[in-house]
Amino acid sequence: MEINNIIDYLVKSADFPGKTIKESCKKNNKEAVGCVAPYAPEEIVYAANCIPVGIWGGQVELTKARTYLPAFACSIMQSIMEYEIRGTYDFLKAVLIPAVCDTLKCFGQKWKGTSEAIPFVFPQNREAKSAEAFLESEYKYIKNKLEEILGITITEKALQDSIILYNDYRAEMRKFVEIASVHTDVITPVIRHKIIKSSYFMDKKDYLEYIKELNKKLRLLPANNSKNKRIIVTGIMLEPDGIIEYFEKYGMDIVGDDLTHESRQFRTDAPFSGSALNSLAKRWTNHNACSLAFDPYKERIQYLVDLANHYKADGLVIALMKFCDPEEYDVPLIMERMKKENIPLLVIEIDQQAKSFEQINTRLLSFAENM
Amino acid sequence: MKDRYYLGVDVGSASSKAVIINQKKEIIKTSVIQMGTGTSGPKSVIDNVFADTGLTLGDIKLTVGTGYGRNSLKFADKQISEISCHAKGINYELKNARTVLDIGGQDVKAISINESGMVLNFYMNDKCAAGTGRFLEVMARILGVKIDELEKLDESSKNPVTVSSTCTVFAESEVISLLSQETKIEDITRGIHNSIVTRALALLYKTNMEEDFTLTGGVAQNKGVIRALERALNKKIYVAKKPQLIGAIGAAIFAYEAGEERG
Known part of the structure; x- marks a missing residue:
């Protein structure tokens, strides 16, 4: 397959998630299970012979969501609620809802779709030995619930195979972002985002093949000597696409990210351990430098400095999800450190429901002008 | 030539x-x-x-x-x-300006600049238009006065009240309540100006806070806001001739x- 065909295929897969999921389920003779926002143990879903589908909201007009959510619930939860009320997710066999923040904790208890909700809790004090045992028991609960809903048995072998596949996928994605950073003429900010996003709607086995092929082909291209500014983006997610287009318009390449929707998903592998569920629990306890995981030493700040240095970035953009408390608390700390490090920083507010991005446009233009 | x-x-x-x-x-x-x-x-x-x-x-x-x-x-x-x-623009008019607060029609910007007028960093309001020119327009309408009358009213305030700086709509209903409690319009006006400044300070404190401080934008024509800012910062604020x-x-x-x- 030619490089352009791979890119086109993945971009279209991200643009039409419903179609992509349907085709992927049909091709692989599988059902789909939703995973709300970040860090659900997709490996368990995959071991249940289902396709884990990432549920991250979208650009939808809110008509009913506010009946159930306060106005200050984050923009992702508002749009997910709107979609679930409209029945968009009813084709899913079940929906995993991790309580990684206060909003998700409450959200998991009031799912309005017809597919069964499986809310679960992540332990925040990840250094305590009991954290691992607790999370393992939560994952056991998810496994049991999926077995009950799907009428199947999830074997240890299936779980181990799934972990191997997911670790391969994560490793390949890390390679992809590294290689993409020197091919920003081909992997533009919008394309980069869509390639990563498409993984949420496909069977990981198929997706991995595309990414491997893409990486192989990208390696053969000469590194581009773009004069564009090199930008790192951090936050929960960078969407809608209209915002990313401004990066391109103002000559800013996204060379690295610390987005929950993107690189944070494949930053941490599940290590080898006695049991599969314990491996998965360890993946969370090993996951650091993230606003959603208890981070008393604020490793995220140093991580961002290292990331900026690694990619020789000209600036850092915080894509601040509207009303996302964990992210908002980190912003002043990041600002202070970036000032000391002399790394230009811009904060833009992400609202999935927004249709006009004029203020963000002005901010990005000004950032590009003065970097 | x-x-x-x-x-x-x-x-x-x-x-x-x-x-x-x-x-x-x-x-x-x-x-x-x-x-x-x-x-x-x-x-x-x-x-x-x-x-x-x-x-x-x-x-x-x-x-x-x-x-x-x-x-x-x-x-x-x-x-x-x-x-x-x-x-x-501010560098053209006031060479020593290093921190600029620009209060425009729908947004507020706090900008740190260097000696050649280049932006070092900047911060803008988000979520709401509280603290902007539109906010003042809405408030003037509720008070039943013209926007350029506000600074005179502010001058005669003896017991300023507190007006919400979080949300224009909340502030609007707050002002209506204050009016129905027969609070003096002068004191409400001072409260409105203080509210604008409270909102702007949250942005200003993120900058390098280097002097000289200057105020630009349409709202800088209102001396009540300038005085409120000087009181809050305890510093002289320079205002462009035609902000x-x-x-x-x-x-x-x-x-x-x-x-x-x-x-």
């Missing part, structure tokens, strides 16, 4: 501004129309700025557009963000720099 002219146009959300300068960086003519993007304001401001100058758009060597409506200025040679233009024009002046200077460099 024929004179060379440069035009800066700032199309904001509430008003349109234009400035013509010559090759000596002297201001030839300015114009402000209280109608912003999406109205006849941009066209009128261009007509006005050329009136009585003997010049036409054809005499302009280079035009820079700025403000929210900058992209609607199809004849402009370049579009530059209002943040960069405010920094450049509403600073963005357009900056745009004209950018046009000048591009034009003169090009030769």
Whole structure:
């Protein structure tokens, strides 16, 4: 397959998630299970012979969501609620809802779709030995619930195979972002985002093949000597696409990210351990430098400095999800450190429901002008 | 040798501004129309700025557009963000300015600049238009006064009240309650000005807080806001002579720099 065909295929897969999921389920003779926002143990879903589908909201007009959510619930939860009320997710066999923040904790208890909700809790004090045992028991609960809903048995072998596949996928994605950073003429900010996003709607086995092929082909291209500014983006997610287009318009390449929707998903592998569920629990306890995981030493700040240095970035953009408390608390700390490090920083507010991005446009233009 | 002219146009959300300068960086003519993007304001401001100058758009060597409506200025040679233009404009007028607070029609910007008028960092309001020019307009309407009467009312306040700085709509209902409790309009006005400043301070404190502090934008024409800011910072605040024009002046200077460099 030619490089352009791979890119086109993945971009279209991200643009039409419903179609992509349907085709992927049909091709692989599988059902789909939703995973709300970040860090659900997709490996368990995959071991249940289902396709884990990432549920991250979208650009939808809110008509009913506010009946159930306060106005200050984050923009992702508002749009997910709107979609679930409209029945968009009813084709899913079940929906995993991790309580990684206060909003998700409450959200998991009031799912309005017809597919069964499986809310679960992540332990925040990840250094305590009991954290691992607790999370393992939560994952056991998810496994049991999926077995009950799907009428199947999830074997240890299936779980181990799934972990191997997911670790391969994560490793390949890390390679992809590294290689993409020197091919920003081909992997533009919008394309980069869509390639990563498409993984949420496909069977990981198929997706991995595309990414491997893409990486192989990208390696053969000469590194581009773009004069564009090199930008790192951090936050929960960078969407809608209209915002990313401004990066391109103002000559800013996204060379690295610390987005929950993107690189944070494949930053941490599940290590080898006695049991599969314990491996998965360890993946969370090993996951650091993230606003959603208890981070008393604020490793995220140093991580961002290292990331900026690694990619020789000209600036850092915080894509601040509207009303996302964990992210908002980190912003002043990041600002202070970036000032000391002399790394230009811009904060833009992400609202999935927004249709006009004029203020963000002005901010990005000004950032590009003065970097 | 024929004179060379440069035009800066700032199309904001509430008003349109234009400035013509010559090759000596002297201001030839300015114009402000209280109608912003999406109205006849941009066209009128261009007509006005050329009136009585003997010049036409054809005499302009280079035009820079700025403000929210900058992209609607199809004849402009370049579009530059209002943040960069405010920094450049204030540097033209007040060389020592290092921290600029610009309160415009729908947003507030706190900008740190260096000695050549380059932006070091900037912060803008989000989520709500509280603390902006629109906020003042809404408040003046509820109080039943003209916007330019607010500064006089503020002067006679003896017991200022607190008005919410979080949300324009909440502040509106708060002011209605205060009026129904027969709170003096002067004291509510002072509360409104303090509320604008409280909101702006949250942005200002993120900057390098380097002196001199300057205030620009349409709201800087209100001395009640200036006094509230001076009280809060306990510092002298410099205000541009024509604060509403600073963005357009900056745009004209950018046009000048591009034009003169090009030769």
